[in-house]
């Protein structure tokens with residue numbers, strides 16, 4: 230299969246396979262061997278082929294954000310799965326079905342309520358469910374502070390023959406707001422040290438807690454020390470996006486994902502070139518709006534993927550995108566004919582990917598060499 234881009238109907242989601250492999254290699258090469266291993270987060274891609282590439286060609290340990298992902302990847306042979314969103318009681322029957330199918334599933338929680346609901350559900354069951362306590366190392370979202378007394382209260386609430394407290398998990402999502410290498414390194418160390426402290430407190434209280442799971446793309450790519458850590462989870466590194474470029478852990482040239490679009494008209498008086506990639510194709514994500522360089526709804530490239538640094542998608546409707554000069558000057562609009570194909574680099578790869586049913590995979594010569602399906606839902 231070698232299809233020219235011009236044969237595609239737009240909008241279409243493009244995946245540059247060589248860039249993807251380079252991104253995977255870059256992170257894998259950072260992890261010391263022997264040492265903490267990579268447990269990639271497969272929520273960015275939701276695609277079997279990409280997950281296999283992240284795992285080195287054969288199914289390995291993965292992180293998921295939905296039990297649907299767990300189902301799909303389990304069917305494809307992935308057996309060691311961490312579901313890294315706080316478990317709600319209404320998902321426990323689904324979790325049992327995964328255990329019954331032979332999956333080694335770990336769930337996370339951060340409260341006595343959730344722990345008590347879990348042990349009540351598991352009471353008298355023959356299965357054994359692995360649990361990680363979620364630790365808050367950066368004030369970003371969920372989790373228990375590493376030094377909080379509540380940590381041991383939750384551990385105590387998990388005492389059950391059907392539950393195995395395996396350790397701790399943290400995600401330094403605040404790293405997305407770091408603006409310098411020094412700040413990223415400090416955040417990575419804060420993430421590591423907090424998770425290790427929490428695990429040490431559990432061990433000192435008599436819980437084995439062998440697992441210390443950390444990770445986000447910015448911290449995984451900047452951490453100088455991983456001592457005490459057993460696994461690193463990262464997801465968006467596989468494709469990268471404009472938010473990660475704004476954080477400083479990649480450049481736009483590393484971004485493997487783009488949306489192919491066609492020019493459909495002009496509003497020359499307003500300095501706007503219209504294309505057929507609206508929010509349905511790009512998503513409404515405006516993750517770069519809070520960064521020093523606002524990339525609108527995406528950064529424009531020519532059809533070969535060469536960045537046109539002055540042009541961004543400034544507005545979107547469902548199926549229309551408005552391309553304009555980033556300084557708003559109507560005299561400097563993108564003057565290309567109707568039908569011209571362009572690529573748009575996404576703000577947030579997970580959100581843009583979620584708008585599409587599959588990837589048109591680009592080979593080294595820029596032709597489409599494969600189509601990889603992706604899935605959604607819960």
Ligand SMILES: Cc1ncc(COP(=O)(O)O)c(C=O)c1O
Pocket residue numbers: 270292313314399400444445446447462463464465466
């Ligand atoms: C719990 C958890 N772990 C790991 C990740 C991966 O982070 P990133 O996409 O920055 O690599 C995420 C992303 O949201 C997450 O929520």
